[in-house]
Amino acid sequence: KQEVTQIPAALSVPEGENLVLNCSFTDSAIYNLQWFRQDPGKGLTSLLLIQSSQREQTSGRLNASLDKSSGRSTLYIAASQPGDSATYLCAVSELIQGAQKLVFGQGTRLTINP
């Protein structure tokens, strides 16, 4: 059974700092890996998707890496801003009957202090 773990559970940093969020998964047979953002009481917004054949993806100040063999991914946020405060969720996808089931970690709650 696939298990996804995110470390740390919570992180608080001053504005402007660069930071790294970690995600690990137990079964390397994944189709892809996604990082999501969730604001309090809201749904999920996809930030980056890395196909299993890729090593990294970048979008603006965000960079996500994937090492399938070791079962790890990192999300790097450069020059953090207060608006980045949210919960960040890592999810790996498993193939199911014509689609993909997402298996999520428990999230990292990020607070950027002005």
Place this chain on the structure above:
Amino acid sequence: DTGVSQNPRHKITKRGQNVTFRCDPISEHNRLYWYRQTLGQGPEFLTYFQNEAQLEKSRLLSDRFSAERPKGSFSTLEIQRTEQGDSAMYLCASSWGLAKNIQYFGAGTRLSVL
């Protein structure tokens, strides 16, 4: 395209009552997913539809839970004889195509069972 819509946003019910949630996916998305998220945890997969066919169900979906997607458009999730442990955020997502599998999430329905 107004995104994935879920109704109601909040539902408070007494233990033992039945509740029904609705999800309207992005138009022309043929795949629809239900997830459940408890406080402080990541979402967990419940079930998946391709068009009107329910192709996958998690063991989390007990006999008290039933989901439908008539005509392959909107979907409903019904919980019968609610229990306090059913209190959670119920998230719906939809997608089109397999390759990139971006699942677009709704804002969720928060259920509180008293």
